[in-house]
Amino acid sequence: MSRYDAASIEAKWQEAWDKAGTFTATMEGGKPKYYVLEMFPYPSGKLHMGHVRNYTMGDVIARYKISTGHNVLHPMGFDAFGMPAENAAIASGGHPKDWTYGNIDTMVEQMKPLGLSLDWSRMFATCDPEYYGQQQALFLDFLEAGLVYRKNAVVNWDPVDMTVLANEQVIDGKGWRSGAEVERRELTQWFFRISDMAEELLEAIEGLDDWPAKVKLMQQNWIGKSRGLQFAFGLIDGPEGHDRIEVYTTRPDTLLGASFLGISPDHPLARQLEKDNPKLAAFIAECRKGGTTEEALEKAEKKGFDTGLRVRHPFDTAWELPVYVANFILMDYGTGAVFGCPAHDQRDLDFVRKYDLPVISTFAPLSGDHIPPEQSGEAYVPPKSEKVHWLKPFAWDEDATGDEAIDAAIAFCEANGVGQGVTKYRLRDWGLSRQRYWGCPIPVVHCETCGVVPEKKENLPVELPYDEGDKPLDLTNPGNPLARHPTWRDCACPACGGKAQRETDTMDTFVDSSWYFARFTAPHADTPTDMAAADYWMNVDQYIGGIEHAILHLLYSRFFARAMHITGHLPEKCKEPFDALFTQGMVTHAIYATKAQNGRPVYHYPADVEERDGAVVVKATGEAVEVIPSAKMSKSKNNVVDPLAIISSFGADTARWFVLSDSPPERDVEWTASGADAAAKHLARVHRLATDAAQAEEGPQGADEALLKEMHKTIRDVTLGIESFGFNAAIARLYAFTNTLAKSQAGSEAKRQATRTLAHLMSPMTPHLSEEIWALLGGTGLVIDAPWPEADAAMLVEDSVTLPIQINGKRRAEISVAADASKEEVEKLVMGHEAVQKALDGGTPKKVIVVPGRIVNVVV
RNA sequence: GCCCGAGUGGCGGAAUGGUAGACGCAGGGGAUUCAAAAUCCCCCGGUAGCGAUGCCGUGUGGGUUCGAGUCCCACCUCGGGCACCA
Numbered sequence: 001m002s003r004y005d006a007a008s009i010e011a012k013w014q015e016a017w018d019k020a021g022t023f024t025a026t027m028e029g030g031k032p033k034y035y036v037l038e039m040f041p042y043p044s045g046k047l048h049m050g051h052v053r054n055y056t057m058g059d060v061i062a063r064y065k066i067s068t069g070h071n072v073l074h075p076m077g078f079d080a081f082g083m084p085a086e087n088a089a090i091a092s093g094g095h096p097k098d099w100t101y102g103n104i105d106t107m108v109e110q111m112k113p114l115g116l117s118l119d120w121s122r123m124f125a126t127c128d129p130e131y132y133g134q135q136q137a138l139f140l141d142f143l144e145a146g147l148v149y150r151k152n153a154v155v156n157w158d159p160v161d162m163t164v165l166a167n168e169q170v171i172d173g174k175g176w177r178s179g180a181e182v183e184r185r186e187l188t189q190w191f192f193r194i195s196d197m198a199e200e201l202l203e204a205i206e207g208l209d210d211w212p213a214k215v216k217l218m219q220q221n222w223i224g225k226s227r228g229l230q231f232a233f234g235l236i237d238g239p240e241g242h243d244r245i246e247v248y249t250t251r252p253d254t255l256l257g258a259s260f261l262g263i264s265p266d267h268p269l270a271r272q273l274e275k276d277n278p279k280l281a282a283f284i285a286e287c288r289k290g291g292t293t294e295e296a297l298e299k300a301e302k303k304g305f306d307t308g309l310r311v312r313h314p315f316d317t318a319w320e321l322p323v324y325v326a327n328f329i330l331m332d333y334g335t336g337a338v339f340g341c342p343a344h345d346q347r348d349l350d351f352v353r354k355y356d357l358p359v360i361s362t363f364a365p366l367s368g369d370h371i372p373p374e375q376s377g378e379a380y381v382p383p384k385s386e387k388v389h390w391l392k393p394f395a396w397d398e399d400a401t402g403d404e405a406i407d408a409a410i411a412f413c414e415a416n417g418v419g420q421g422v423t424k425y426r427l428r429d430w431g432l433s434r435q436r437y438w439g440c441p442i443p444v445v446h447c448e449t450c451g452v453v454p455e456k457k458e459n460l461p462v463e464l465p466y467d468e469g470d471k472p473l474d475l476t477n478p479g480n481p482l483a484r485h486p487t488w489r490d491c492a493c494p495a496c497g498g499k500a501q502r503e504t505d506t507m508d509t510f511v512d513s514s515w516y517f518a519r520f521t522a523p524h525a526d527t528p529t530d531m532a533a534a535d536y537w538m539n540v541d542q543y544i545g546g547i548e549h550a551i552l553h554l555l556y557s558r559f560f561a562r563a564m565h566i567t568g569h570l571p572e573k574c575k576e577p578f579d580a581l582f583t584q585g586m587v588t589h590a591i592y593a594t595k596a597q598n599g600r601p602v603y604h605y606p607a608d609v610e611e612r613d614g615a616v617v618v619k620a621t622g623e624a625v626e627v628i629p630s631a632k633m634s635k636s637k638n639n640v641v642d643p644l645a646i647i648s649s650f651g652a653d654t655a656r657w658f659v660l661s662d663s664p665p666e667r668d669v670e671w672t673a674s675g676a677d678a679a680a681k682h683l684a685r686v687h688r689l690a691t692d693a694a695q696a697e698e699g700p701q702g703a704d705e706a707l708l709k710e711m712h713k714t715i716r717d718v719t720l721g722i723e724s725f726g727f728n729a730a731i732a733r734l735y736a737f738t739n740t741l742a743k744s745q746a747g748s749e750a751k752r753q754a755t756r757t758l759a760h761l762m763s764p765m766t767p768h769l770s771e772e773i774w775a776l777l778g779g780t781g782l783v784i785d786a787p788w789p790e791a792d793a794a795m796l797v798e799d800s801v802t803l804p805i806q807i808n809g810k811r812r813a814e815i816s817v818a819a820d821a822s823k824e825e826v827e828k829l830v831m832g833h834e835a836v837q838k839a840l841d842g843g844t845p846k847k848v849i850v851v852p853g854r855i856v857n858v859v860v
Numbered sequence: 861g862c863c864c865g866a867g868u869g870g871c872g873g874a875a876u877g878g879u880a881g882a883c884g885c886a887g888g889g890g891a892u893u894c895a896a897a898a899u900c901c902c903c904c905g906g907u908a909g910c911g912a913u914g915c916c917g918u919g920u921g922g923g924u925u926c927g928a929g930u931c932c933c934a935c936c937u938c939g940g941g942c943a944c945c946a
Contacts, residue, residue, distance in 0.1 A: 042946050082946065155944075166944040214864055218941075221863050294942050298861040347861085427943090434944065509946070548940060550864075555943095585866095585939095662872045662884070675872075678885060688899090729874070732883035739883095742900095804879040809927045811879050849926055855878040859926050 004687035006651025010768040014115050022066075022784055023117045025073040027536050034070040035537050036062045037517055039545030039553075043078045043125070045103035047110035050546075052643045053659040054584055055116055057727065058544050060660070060764040062117045064722050067763070067788040073537050075520040076111070076118045078104050080125035081132075081439045082509045083166060089475045096438040096475075097466065100127055110644055114652045115767055117784075122523045126512035131519065132440040133461025134528040135511065139443060140454050141567040147193050150452070153431050154266075156291050157185035161478035164435040170291040177478075184288045189433035190442060190505070194559045198223050198425035201558055210580030212666075215550045222551050224426025226250050229410050230335065231419025233261055233311035235269075236320065242269050245311060245323070248334035248424060252413060253405035254341040256392040257362040259352055261311050261323045262304065262338050266331035273307055273325075280305055280325065287327040302351050303327045314418045315394070326351065332428055343372070346379040353377065363388040366399060430556060432508045437464070437473070437481045439506030447493035447500040456494045462502065480504055513553055514560035517543075517577060518570060529569045538574045547583040547666075554581070582725055585667040650680040653766035657683060660727040660765055682735065683769055686758065689742060690773040693755040704750040710740050711754045712795035718761045719791070727765070734762060752777050757789050805830055806857040807839045815856075823850045830856050 017023060027033070038058040041051055055076075062074040085096035104125055111118075124131050142148045156165040160178035164187070169176045194201075202223045205216045229252035232244040245261060263270055265287040274281040283305040290296050304324040313319035321339070328347060329338055340348040343361040352359060359374045365382070366389050373379050382388060384402035395412035396405050410421035433442065441462045443455040455462055467473050469486040482488060482504040493500035515528070521537040522530035545553075561577040564570040570577075646655045658679040714737040721730025741754055756777045763770035763783045774783035798819050803826065805813040813835040817826055827848055830836055836845075839860050847859040 039946095044946095079946070084945080164944075167942095168945045170944095218864050222942085224863095292944085295861075298942090300861095430943075436944090508944070510943095513946080546940090546946095547865080548946080551941060552943065553946085664873075667866075667873090675885070682884085685899090728872095729883085732874070735883050802879090806878080806927070809878095809925095814879070847926060849878090851878060855927085857878080857926050 004684040004769075006653060006683075006768070009772045010113070010115060010652050013768045013771040014112075016771070016782065017115075017117075017784065020782065022782070023072075023074065023119050024121060025075070025119045025537075026071060027533070029071065031069055031071045033073065033537060034062075034065040034542075035073045035521075035540045036065065036542045037075065037520070037540045037544070039543070039549060040077045040079050040513070040516060041107070042082065042084065043080050043100055043103040043107055044084065045099075045106050047107055047643055049643050049659065051111075052114065052655060053665075054544060054546075055111070055114065056656045056659055056765075057582070057584060057665055057725070058542075059114075059116045059656075059767075060722060060727060061542055061544075063764040063767060063784060064788065066117065066784055067786065069787065072117070073520070074117050074119060075122040075523075076116075076120070077123050077516060077520065077523075078107070078125040078127075079509065079513050079516070080104065080127040081506075081512055083436070083438070085438050086436065086475050089473075095466070095473055097127070097464075100125070100438075113644075113647055114656065117767075122520055124516075124519070124523050126440070126509075126516065127438075129461045129463050130524070131516075132512070133463075134519070134525075135440050135507070135515070136443040136455070136460045136462060137457055138515065138528050138564065138567070138569065139507070139511075140457060140460075141569070142192070142563055143444075143454055145563070145567050147563050147566070148190055148432075149193065150188055150190055151429075152186045153189045153191070154184045154292050155187050155189075155435075157183045158478075159183055163478040167291060167293050170293075170296075173290040173296065181289055182291055184290070184292055187433075187435075189431050191429040191431050192559065192563070194430045194556070195425060195427050197559060197562060198225070198427045200562070201427075201555065202425075204558070204576055208576060208578075208581070211578075212581065212583055215547075215554065215581060215583060218550045219555055222427065222555065226424050226426070227406070227410075228252065228422060228424065229413055229419050230422045231314060231413060233314065233321070233339070234317075235323070236310050236312065238269070238309060239272050242272060245269065245337050246335040247337045247339055248422070249339060251341065251344065251402075251406065252409040253396075253402065254344050254362045255313075255315065255339070255409065256394060257341040257343050257360040258313065258321060258339040259342055259348075259357045259360060260340045260355075261321050262326040262329050262340055262351075263323065264329040264331040264336040265325055265327060267325070267329075267336045269323075270307075270325045273309075277307075280307065283325065287325075297328065297330070300327060302347060302354070304351060304355060306355070314413075322357070324351075324355070333426065334424060342379065343374070344379055344381055346381065349373060349377065349379045360392075362392040363390045363405075365389065430508075430510075430559070432511055433505040434508055435480045435483075435504075436506055437475065439509060440512060441482070442503045442505050442507055444503045445491055445493060445500040446503065447496060447498060449498055450493055450495045450500075453493055453495045453500070459494070482506070510552060510556050511560075514556045515564060517557070518561070518564065518574070527569075529564070531569075531571065534569075534574065535571050538570065538577065540578045542580045542582065543578040544582045544584060547585070550583065554578070582665070584665045585663070646676050650676060651683075651768070653769045654680040654683055657731070657766055661731040662728060664728050665725050682738070683766060685742075686738060686762070687769060687773070689738070690755050690759065690776055693748070693751045693777060703745040704747055707740065707744045707746040707750050707754050709795050710737060711757050712791045714761065715757065715789050716791040716796060719788070722764060731765065734758070759783065760786065760789055801853055803830075803853075804855050805833060805836065806855060807836065808859060809857060812836075812839070819853070821852075823852060826850050826852070826856060830858065 036058050038054050058074065062072050065072050080100050085100045088094065088099045089096050126132060139148065156167065156170050158165050158175035158178055158180055160180035161175060165175055165182060170182050173182055174180060175182055202220060202225055205219055208216060228248055228250040230246065230248045232246050235243055235245055245263065265284040270284060274284050290300060304326040307323045307325060309323040310320040311323055313321060329336065340351060342349040342352040342359045349359065361372050361374065364370050364372065364380065366387060384406070387399055387401050390398050390400060390405065393405065396408035413419050414421060441464060443460060443462045445453050445455060447453050465485055465488045468481055468484065469488065473481055475481065489501045489504060491500055491502055517540050518529050518534055518538065522533040557577060561570060562575050565572060565575055643655055654676060658676050661679060662675055714733055717733045718730045721727065721733065737758060741758060744751065756774060756779055759770040759773035760783055767784065770783050779786060800816050801819050802814050802816050804811050805815060813833055815829055815833060817829060827850055836858055839858070845858050845860055849857040
């Protein structure tokens with residue numbers, strides 16, 4: 001009897017699959033296609049358990065679909081541009097390119113032993129010139145189609161390093177390296193016109209039947225369709241060219257509760273006024289401090305500056321309102337000006353209390369105790385669908401909902417020439433310019449005579465220079481090396497041939513990941529896509545990735561698919577490129593921290609700490625460690641577990657089985673070392689059962705049928721589990737069937753059949769072990785090529801069922817009845833039951849509820 | 861601050877509105893063994909009881925229902941996203 005030796009088994013079967021070309025995707029054989037894709041990784045250089053979990057899930061689906069007769073496309077690549085490579089180069093002096101490709105090699109080496117059903121011939125990295133050159137071609141086509149344009153936008157500016165910072169490089173409003181207070185500064189940047197598609201992107205969400213509801217909801221909220229009124233306040237004695245202020249409001253029904261008018265510090269009027277008002281200029285400068293994130297803006301203290309100007313209320317020209325410049329009003333949304341209604345907006349209320357402006361309630365609850373906002377300091381903001389009592393209606397009943405009042409207010413205003421009802425979206429255009437080296441160069445040039453000119457397609461790719469011309473690339477110098485390169489910038493204008501300079505901005509890495517799924521269908525085509533291949537393989541039938549990508553990556557990809565269709569790079573049917581989406585949870589682990597002398601935390605790897613006498617200490621020094629509760633495994637926190645250690649001690653099948661077994665896939669999973677032991681033990685047990693199976697004798701009567709019945713139920717449950725991403729439940733079912741098999745008295749033939757089926761059902765999760773058992777028990781060919789087992793309906797039928805009896809909703813007894821017993825028969829049996837008789841105490845029940853096959857409830 | 865989730869034994873978790881705790885881990889007891897490893901068997905939410913069994917129990921408080929872990933409302937805690945992390 002041979003023992004379970006994962007290392008030799010796994011190597012053997014990986015070689016067999018390789019030899020057979022099992023995972024090379026082909027369009028042949030007239031089979032239906034299936035495209036399964038996991039979100040491709042950033043090449044950090046270390047495969048972590050989150051990757052293993054993500055790819056194993058995709059692999060289970062891919063292998064299952066191969067078993068059910070599909071041509072399967074299951075590719076892998078790398079999202080290889082981005083800041084970590086630059087950071088690594090700064091920290092250790094290397095080159096982003098060398099670092100990135102080195103990491104890719106390492107990660108491929110780490111992935112291969114997992115035995116994933118990947119078509120490695122299709123692998124690419126987004127930093128391959130072959131890939132980003134095609135991306136530049138897409139950009140040029142988008143530009144021609146009017147899907148890209150330039151405008152000003154704000155960035156985080158570090159005034160000391162004189163460089164643009166990413167949001168994550170701004171910590172508490174300060175630059176991460178210089179520590180200087182960050183400012184918001186405008187730059188001219190490239191934008192994709194995603195907001196033009198807002199309505200279409202919103203409407204199409206409804207059709208995404210196999211997407212998680214929460215992701216769809218998040219996208220809907222992100223697009224943020226709103227209906228409101230756009231109108232103007234007349235400005236009294238404004239500076240030249242400013243006689244009115246356009247305002248957009250979603251609450252025109254509260255117009256009679258207005259107490260001030262607020263404009264953005266970036267509003268043209270504010271810009272005009274600051275020219276000869278140094279105090280206002282100082283205030284606006286102050287407003288520009290801090291980062292650009294919505295979170296930072298929302299959390300900042302609400303501040304305003306009274307311009308001294310006043311506007312007339314549109315309903316009553318005698319009613320004047322002060323005009324404030326306020327730091328919480330965004331120029332990007334609406335018109336950059338709002339009217340403040342403090343009674344029904346907490347932010348406005350906080351603001352007016354600070355500047356001693358009036359608070360005017362326009363509605364109150366229909367009934368009940370209500371302290372008006374004037375006194376309570378709490379804005380009254382009920383849902384718009386709730387009926388309220390109006391103190392100041394101007395076109396609707398005194399009792400009406402907010403929605404009704406808004407409709408009536410818009411109609412009234414339109415009829416009286418006060419603005420129009422308009423629909424707006426929160427979704428902004430997608431700024432793609434990045435002032436960074438390690439990204440895809442934007443393929444345009446700036447010509448002294450022609451202006452902005454697209455590069456010619458035959459000159460693509462516009463390749464990143466490896467060095468700074470006369471000296472090696474130096475990222476420790478702040479700013480973009482492309483901008484200071486002595487020769488790379490200089491070029492001939494593609495239009496007039498005159499002197500021109502290349503654009504030195506590169507693209508947002510979200511661009512790279514917005515079409516890689518399409519590229520995988522023809523990764524080496526000399527156009528961005530090959531229509532025949534895209535037509536065959538698209539859409540992605542099952543996309544799997546982290547919930548952290550619920551909004552941006554997925555929305556951008558949906559935009560890109562549409563833009564690629566418009567520019568002739570994808571067929572119409574690809575407008576929604578991901579048919580089904582599954583968002584898996586993260587792998588978490590406790591964080592181990594000690595404090596350095598300067599008070600900064602020092603993080604330790606789980607492998608470097610141990611428990612001694614109930615306390616956790618650093619192995620090497622014995623220093624006590626603070627254990628911070630589980631969080632997403634993260635490089636910066638060092639709370640990562642190396643999957644390679646598990647693979648080398650237990651084998652890939654154990655690692656795969658473990659990451660799928662304990663936790664529902666959509667939920668976070670906490671890594672524990674004991675779980676891996678258990679998985680290894682179980683696989684060894686299955687292996688042992690398989691080697692024993694051949695030796696069993698004939699068993700007692702009925703044992704064969706009992707085992708085979710259980711086998712068919714397992715087939716049904718495991719199949720359903722895989723199809724519904726219930727991998728943990730499928731595995732629990734396989735554990736249960738293994739227990740049944742181990743205890744079964746069935747004869748050798750039935751046992752062999754059951755064990756072979758067990759191996760088959762396990763094969764998506766533990767493919768190597770399954771091949772081994774399959775071969776051992778006389779299966780034909782490779783298990784991966786064998787058709788998936790089907791449950792025999794006749795074997796699933798049960799003769800009798802056990803029904804729990806509830807009395808007043810509490811379980812009191814149970815009875816066994818024929819599976820096909822009628823409601824009446826069941827009721828009769830129940831009424832005769834001792835426990836029911838006792839509860840009734842001679843009386844009659846109020847109600848008897850019989851749910852066939854489920855439960856009986858007697859109400860006394 | 862805003863948007864979206866999650867919360868069930870000592871632990872990971874299971875449960876189309878229908879027997880809460882499947883399956884696994886840890887723990888306890890036993891078999892096998894000269895002994896151990898490995899393996900196999902049994903027990904395992906709390907509480908009262910010798911026991912039969914009763915009562916309590918799915919973050920907290922309400923509600924809907926014959927029946928709620930599941931649906932609704934409010935709250936608490938934790939996690940994800942917030943447009944330049946990927």
